[in-house]
Amino acid sequence: MGYHGGRPGQTRPGGRTARVRAAVLRAAGDALAEHGVDALDLADVARRAEVGKTTVYRRWGTVPALVADLLVDMAEQSSPRADTGTLLGDLTANARLVQSTLVDPRQGSLFKAVIAAATCDDRTAEALHGFYAARIGEWAPCVEKAVDRGELAPGTDAREVIRAVSAPLYYRLLASGDPLDEAAADRAAAAAAAGARAGVYVRSAD
Amino acid sequence: MGYHGGRPGQTRPGGRTARVRAAVLRAAGDALAEHGVDALDLADVARRAEVGKTTVYRRWGTVPALVADLLVDMAEQSSPRADTGTLLGDLTANARLVQSTLVDPRQGSLFKAVIAAATCDDRTAEALHGFYAARIGEWAPCVEKAVDRGELAPGTDAREVIRAVSAPLYYRLLASGDPLDEAAADRAAAAAAAGARAGVYVRSAD
Numbered sequence: 001m002g003y004h005g006g007r008p009g010q011t012r013p014g015g016r017t018a019r020v021r022a023a024v025l026r027a028a029g030d031a032l033a034e035h036g037v038d039a040l041d042l043a044d045v046a047r048r049a050e051v052g053k054t055t056v057y058r059r060w061g062t063v064p065a066l067v068a069d070l071l072v073d074m075a076e077q078s079s080p081r082a083d084t085g086t087l088l089g090d091l092t093a094n095a096r097l098v099q100s101t102l103v104d105p106r107q108g109s110l111f112k113a114v115i116a117a118a119t120c121d122d123r124t125a126e127a128l129h130g131f132y133a134a135r136i137g138e139w140a141p142c143v144e145k146a147v148d149r150g151e152l153a154p155g156t157d158a159r160e161v162i163r164a165v166s167a168p169l170y171y172r173l174l175a176s177g178d179p180l181d182e183a184a185a186d187r188a189a190a191a192a193a194a195g196a197r198a199g200v201y202v203r204s205a206d
Numbered sequence: 207m208g209y210h211g212g213r214p215g216q217t218r219p220g221g222r223t224a225r226v227r228a229a230v231l232r233a234a235g236d237a238l239a240e241h242g243v244d245a246l247d248l249a250d251v252a253r254r255a256e257v258g259k260t261t262v263y264r265r266w267g268t269v270p271a272l273v274a275d276l277l278v279d280m281a282e283q284s285s286p287r288a289d290t291g292t293l294l295g296d297l298t299a300n301a302r303l304v305q306s307t308l309v310d311p312r313q314g315s316l317f318k319a320v321i322a323a324a325t326c327d328d329r330t331a332e333a334l335h336g337f338y339a340a341r342i343g344e345w346a347p348c349v350e351k352a353v354d355r356g357e358l359a360p361g362t363d364a365r366e367v368i369r370a371v372s373a374p375l376y377y378r379l380l381a382s383g384d385p386l387d388e389a390a391a392d393r394a395a396a397a398a399a400a401g402a403r404a405g406v407y408v409r410s411a412d
Binding site: 036038112113115116117118119120125126128129132133136160163164166167168170171172174175176177178183187190191192194195197198200201204 | 242244318319321322323324325326331332334335338339342366369370372373374376377378380381382383384389393396397398400401403404406407410
């Protein structure tokens with residue numbers, strides 16, 4: 001299973017280099033989910049991945065570099081956007097993917113670990129922002145299509161609507177601790193759609 | 207300056223015990239903001255606070271206990287709710303307080319440090335949830351008054367509207383890294399108000 005739902009049945013491009021990368025990143029994700037970033041150790045990752053230590057040190061070198069590559073891979077493996085034909089349908093599909101990812105024990109722990117690491121490491125923060133930029137970019141066309149269909153005003157900031165879907169779910173995970181259930185996901189999607197329809201996300205002229 | 211804006215001119219209750227607590231929590235907050243929770247050390251906090259080490263160990267004992275007490279104090283020092291007469295006015299005041307707190311160098315670092323610590327320590331997570339529960343409870347009457355004025359439907363979940371104001375700001379701080387400016391605060395307030403007016407936060411019957 002990939003990130004934010006993964007792509008069922010997707011096979012990665014072949015080749016030994018790609019297989020080594022996949023094994024190392026899977027092992028790094030497991031280790032992060034289990035023990036957090038402070039305990040992450042390249043030699044331990046190599047052992048878990050059954051890959052030579054020298055290979056891991058040569059290719060990734062440092063923990064922040066390995067975490068950054070994991071985030072690139074998570075963005076690449078992330079689920080493609082839905083196309084249900086309505087804004088609310090698409091945003092609800094997106095919210096449920098985010099919610100099910102964050103409550104998944106392995107993936108929820110992994111996101112918490114990477115977000116915690118990003119609070120005190122600039123390179124990890126940059127990689128994390130890249131992950132969200134890629135994911136938000138993947139889903140933004142759902143909003144652009146709603147503008148084309150006349151559901152939303154022209155000039156609506158598509159990326160800001162997609163951010164609004166995720167924000168309440170991450171706030172529960174990281175800050176308030178309130179239940180992170182499917183009802184919360186559906187409410188997050190409905191609120192983002194209501195805000196978009198009310199014109200809250202229309203870019204200002206300046 | 208307190209948390210989420212503080213209460214200007216507020217004086218704490220007197221007495222030596224209260225003064226020692228204030229000095230220790232101020233020192234703990236400084237240390238957390240500078241170096242994060244991993245480097246937090248009770249002896250260092252005692253030295254910064256110019257308080258005997260024994261006092262700090264006897265009263266707080268462990269780092270998670272000290273962080274938990276800091277969060278209780280942050281909730282107590284948190285700004286009282288606004289009363290502008292309109293839902294949008296009150297939510298905008300709230301959003302701007304949260305935004306100015308999160309971009310303040312000391313307080314932003316402090317929140318990041320505590321949130322990161324909460325991802326891997328249950329006691330800190332519980333204290334963090336208590337902080338948000340107290341703060342959300344302080345501001346919820348802004349929404350209840352809007353229901354009384356007829357601005358919102360009866361049955362609107364006031365706490366969920368307040369959470370919706372903060373969520374996009376924390377998402378930017380912790381996840382996406384997008385600009386955390388006053389425009390983002392005003393948009394967060396407008397979106398929460400739009401969602402509330404559209405009935406998104408009305409509690410379901412079951």
